[in-house]
Amino acid sequence: MTTNSFALGVEKKLEKNFYKTENKISKETDSSTYESLGLGYLNGYIFADAKNGFRYYASIPKDITKAKLYLSKAADQGSDLSNALLGIIYRKEATEEKDIDKAIQYLSKTKDKYYDVLGEYGLALHQKFRWGSIDSLDKSYSEEMIMSLNGAALKGYIPAINALHQLYKEGSFVTKDLKVSEIFRKEALRLAEKKVNDQQLLSEAMEDSKRRLEGYSSLTRNELKKGRRISFLISLGIVAAVSYSYALQDPSFMCTVGCQPPSVIDLMNWGIL
Numbered sequence: 001m002t003t004n005s006f007a008l009g010v011e012k013k014l015e016k017n018f019y020k021t022e023n024k025i026s027k028e029t030d031s032s033t034y035e036s037l038g039l040g041y042l043n044g045y046i047f048a049d050a051k052n053g054f055r056y057y058a059s060i061p062k063d064i065t066k067a068k069l070y071l072s073k074a075a076d077q078g079s080d081l082s083n084a085l086l087g088i089i090y091r092k093e094a095t096e097e098k099d100i101d102k103a104i105q106y107l108s109k110t111k112d113k114y115y116d117v118l119g120e121y122g123l124a125l126h127q128k129f130r131w132g133s134i135d136s137l138d139k140s141y142s143e144e145m146i147m148s149l150n151g152a153a154l155k156g157y158i159p160a161i162n163a164l165h166q167l168y169k170e171g172s173f174v175t176k177d178l179k180v181s182e183i184f185r186k187e188a189l190r191l192a193e194k195k196v197n198d199q200q201l202l203s204e205a206m207e208d209s210k211r212r213l214e215g216y217s218s219l220t221r222n223e224l225k226k227g228r229r230i231s232f233l234i235s236l237g238i239v240a241a242v243s244y245s246y247a248l249q250d251p252s253f254m255c256t257v258g259c260q261p262p263s264v265i266d267l268m269n270w271g272i273l
Helices: 003-023 031-043 064-076 080-092 097-108 115-130 139-154 158-170 178-199 204-213 217-236 238-248 264-269
Strands: 045-049 055-059
Touching: 003 031, 003 045, 003 055, 031 045, 031 064, 031 080, 064 080, 080 097, 080 115, 097 115, 115 139, 115 158, 139 158, 158 178
Parallel strands: none
Antiparallel strands: 045 055
């Protein structure tokens, strides 16, 4: 069996097992299973690390309805990660105030446990400010927002750092300070570049994918670009990856404070995407 056919076989098996697991859902299904299904439908791919050291990917059609369904079931069983992801989903897809309130509700459950969730909580509060749902003069909320973003930034959470860069640049809820803004911008850039260097962007699995795709020249460029993005997003951690992935669905999206930080334009300018 050639390397190409072996890899394709593994991917088909991954896909088959995913749907098999979904079809076997019962009252006994645990939170980790629901979470895996939810992540698959949320991200549009699944992966597994093989004994040979390679990481294999399989594409799954994105289905946000199913993603929310399975993540909700996992959250009901106490999954911190699912609570966080649901918070991000409701924040990103918010069309009315109740969606933001639901996002804050989910994120608040685990914000004191995980710094990245704390950062997302701060971004959700800012979104509520942008919509005028909170009085901009209400210092209790604005201070909680800044405190949440600062707490996450101190731990190196890039979305929070980038949001602070923009807040200080605009003078929103903080005294305008271009020097502080530039410090945050450079730190976001440094950390993003470090992520790329640490991961070398293309893992051995991605190199294997490149060799495998050489026989399909018309697909190679798009698949490798997708592979690089997936590899980078995974290196950020699941919470940040989901936060960024919404921006990747719309490359023309221009970020305002707290939307999809750093903006896709930023990441492209930095040479990451």
